[in-house]
Amino acid sequence: MLDIVIEARKASLAPGMDVRRILPFRQRRMVGPFIFMDHAGPVDVQPPLVTNMDVLPHPHIGLSTVSYLFGGQVMHRDSLGVEQIIRPGEVNWMTAGSGIAHSERFEDPAALAGGNLEMIQTWVALPEKDEEAAPAFDNYKPEQLPIFTEAGVWMRLIAGDAYGLRNGVKTHSPLFYLHVVLEQGARFGLPKEHSERGIYVVKGSVEVSGRTYTIGQMLVFSKGVDPIILAKEPSTLMMLGGEPLGERFIWWNFVSSRKERIEQAKADWKEGRILLPPTDNHEFVPLPEDKSRPAGSPSPQALS
Structure with a gap:
């Protein structure tokens, strides 16, 4: 028997960039350690709108992001100084740990031609012992x-x-x-x-x-x-x-086993204590207004 069937919900990240959001789901927060899943694309936008799809620098803690493309390409930049073009069939695994900021930009209009861009992004929650690990980024070729x-x-x-x-x-x-x-x-x-x-x-x-x-x-x-x-x-x-890791709280782009750690991450981003990517530091996503949304509830934001 099935435990549950999850129906993806539509979420809009930017003009021309709608995604199917699968996790978290109100009746099923995680599958094993996977706590977030978005399916973007196929995306077909006109060249003048390509830059509107960019995901500006934004922070993460307590998780690893995993980007996997079926088509198109994305430029990743992060606060470690990594610049990586993400291409189809590669695994791009960024461990946020104690805190990292990154951006995802669509700098090659040809990569979006004909509805070519399609990607899956997941977040993998970290075990408690690794939640404050040093940030890292790894790219694996097909x-x-x-x-x-x-x-x-x-x-x-x-x-x-x-x-x-x-x-x-x-x-x-x-x-x-x-x-x-x-x-x-x-x-x-x-x-x-x-x-x-x-x-x-x-x-x-x-x-x-x-x-x-x-x-x-x-x-x-x-x-x-x-x-x-x-x-x-x-x-x-x-x-x-x-294997399940136990309860995790998620707010915006932050994941933790402790609510108070998420509150600290909010303050760290607001006060500039999480560094921006050194080659993409002229703009960023501000901390969303917290309208009393509990730390265990998903934010409507973020591809990554």
Whole structure:
């Protein structure tokens, strides 16, 4: 049996940049350590509007952001001085830890032509012992990520371990994250190593236990439930999950096991104690007005 089916909600980040927001969900805050998931695109905007889509410098604590593109490209800059063009099939893993600021800019209009830009961004909460770790950023090329194929199934391991696959992407807790492409009629099962498992339908549709699920839906399963997934048509899925970390609070771009730490992060950003990217420090996203939103509630903001 399914634990829950999560229906993505529309969120608007900027003119021309609407996303499907999957996590957090009011009835399911996390899947394993994954606490946030946005699906952006395909995006098709006119060149004059491209700069309006830029995500200005903004802060994070207590999490890792994971950016994964299907098409287009994004320029990442952060307060460590990293400048990285994010391209399709790469894994871009930024650990905020004690605090980092970064921007995401769309500086190549050609990368957006014809609705080419499409990306998934997730946030992975950190274990309590790592919440104040030093910030870090790592880029992993497609050739560093193992691929598995069998009849009608192609999958790339983004991070963690599943189906006997492992890679060198640095993680902080047991998890798995996969990009899966299915031909029509293909069948496969969930990885059995992890307590919590989710399937998000990026394209196409799949059948599970006689019911069909389509783009924008996430299916969440507990350990011990091992359904067969059948592709009703050519389909793309993101599969993720792992071991739960315990309660986490989320406010705007901050995640922590402690409410008071989020309050400190608010003050740190407001007072300029979280540094801006050295090559992108002329503008930034101000701290949103806190209209008594509890620290455990999701903010409507942020791709990352």
